[in-house]
Amino acid sequence: MRVGIIGGGPAGYSAALLGAKKGWDVTLFERKDIGGTCLNRGCIPTKSLINSALHGLPFEEAKKRKELAKRRLVLGVERLLQKAGVKVIGKEARLEERKIITDDEVYEFDRILVATGSVPSFPPIEGKENAKTSEDALELHTLPERVIIIGGGVIGLEFAFVLSSFGSEVHVVEIMEEVLPGTDPECASVVRKELEKKGIRFYLRKRVERIEEKKIYGEVELEGDAVFLFTGRKPCLENLPPEIRDENGVKVDEYLETPIPGVFAAGDCTGQFMLAHYAYHQAEVAVENMEEKRVRCRRNAVPGTVFTHPEYAWAGEMEGESVKVPFSANGRAIAEGDTAGFVKLFYKEGRVTGIHIVGGRASELIFSATFMLGKKLEELRWSIPPHPTNSELLKEAVLAALGTSIHC
Structure with missing residues (x-):
């Protein structure tokens, strides 16, 4: 053929x-x-x-x-x-x-x-041609001292984390109620708060109406050395x-x-x-x-991931009841001093409908989690994750949903 x-x-x-x-x-x-x-x-x-x-x-x-x-x-x-x-x-x-x-x-x-x-893709913002894209961000020759990022989605947060880590002062403007629109707001807020600890400043529910040289105007007015437009x-x-x-x-x-x-x-x-x-x-x-x-x-069963620190990954639907198991209840996380975040498991009629993980190695854990989707909680309770690993949190979430967890 x-x-x-x-x-x-x-x-x-x-x-x-x-x-x-x-x-x-x-x-x-x-x-x-x-x-x-x-x-x-x-x-x-x-x-x-x-x-x-x-x-x-x-x-x-x-x-x-x-x-x-x-x-x-x-x-x-x-x-x-x-x-x-x-x-x-x-x-x-x-x-x-x-x-x-x-x-x-x-x-x-x-x-x-x-x-x-x-x-x-760019929203109808006047002067959007004055902003830089993700492709421009990857080709920076020098690090901007003060950065304005329009868009608090996956791309915006990853670049905010990178630029802040290298020393830039970063300001993120997002039109929605929370960063990472379309994901679990509770998980998204954990990511945002951890990034705020790094010094990243967020402006939520703010519309940008005009970009002029290195300034933005609208419901918030900011000036920087570079303006990036990360809107999907x-x-x-x-x-x-x-x-x-x-x-x-x-x-x-x-x-x-x-x-x-x-x-x-x-x-x-x-x-x-x-x-x-x-x-x-x-x-x-x-x-x-x-x-x-x-x-x-x-x-x-398509997983999504944000590669910030902490990472955030998810799969399935946010449907039914939910339980949370914190990373602070996990031996590996405590041993490594990386306890921010939690595993949030959604379930309905005794079956897993969705899993959201915000914390260490979330991007690696989510693949295993996709095999849990649609499975009965009673079946998953007999799984044996290796110890000490972050993967134990997946089983702990199942046990929490069944009311038999002993660690949280």
């Missing part, structure tokens, strides 16, 4: 490798960088900076580590594609019906995957036919097929969960469904 893929980010390159393993003839079109936003301008470079900040490295050294990590991973993906026999065409491509067109050639395939990713992302839909897209992203059915038969979509461009790990998952599903296997995505 001949397969064409538009976009070389997490969804695109992983689908290319999966298709090649099936013996397909795969061609990947990427106009900029293999690895997409995640490897080049998102997940990987930001996590490198966060790790450097946690270890107290100077800003100049942190920048070098970031570039080395990014380049190593990008080269690794490029080598995997080459080894798998995937043909990579470094040109801008557009989709027309069942054809992929570049500036000088028309390609026809048996199946096509659209994986065009996403771009920064939107699907990249250019070069796609109107019949497969709307204001929410590329239109797909439950099997990730678009209204054009044989054309599938995966990743941020679908507008579902703009997360690299969900893009990988969608790529797997789309590749299987190219063979008409009728596989569906697991949308009820």
Whole structure:
């Protein structure tokens, strides 16, 4: 089978490798960088900076580590594609019906995957072009002394943590009642309060109406050396036919097929969960469904994570009753002196509906927690986590829901 893929980010390159393993003839079109936003301008470079900040490295050294990590991973993906026999065409491509067109050639395939990713999204603020984006933040040559961040979501908080750790004075403006809108407010408030202890200043329920040079105006007026606008992302839909897209992203059915038969979509461009790990998952599903296997995505078990300190991770629904188990009741957390936060477990009719973790290693714990979703509390009570680990908090939360906890 001949397969064409538009976009070389997490969804695109992983689908290319999966298709090649099936013996397909795969061609990947990427106009900029293999690895997409995640490897080049998102997940990987930001996590490198966060790790450097946690270890107290100077800003100049942190920048070098970031570039080395990014380049190593990008080269690794490029080598995997080459080894798998995937043909990579470094040109801008557009989709027309069942054809992929570049500036000088028309390609026809048996199946096509659209994986065009996403771009920064900005609210209707006057002068928004005067603000810097997350991509600008990753390319800073010098550290701004005073920083204004508009947007208290995941990206805003991670950069607030990084810049503050390296020595910047950071001010975060958020229009909603609490940071991290859409998550559990109690958990989000723990993250905010811990960041406030680092000296980060928050302005909640404040609307920004105008950005002028290095100043912001509206319900709060601030001036700094740099203004950053971190207000989310939107699907990249250019070069796609109107019949497969709307204001929410590329239109797909439950099997990730678009209204054009044989054309599938995966990743941020679908507008579902703009997360690299969900893009990988969608790529797997789309590749299987190219063979008409009728596989569906697991949308009820997609974890989210904020890589601040403490970390915050969640999965499932905030449905039913809830119990909390504090990190201060955990031996590993006490031994390491990292006791901020808690595990919050939601349950209904004896089954786990959701889990929110704010505290040490939350990003690592949440994967195990996703396997608890939908399971009976009575079954989970017999699990055996290793001691001493933070994972014991997951079982302790189950026992707390059953009323049999002995540690809290």
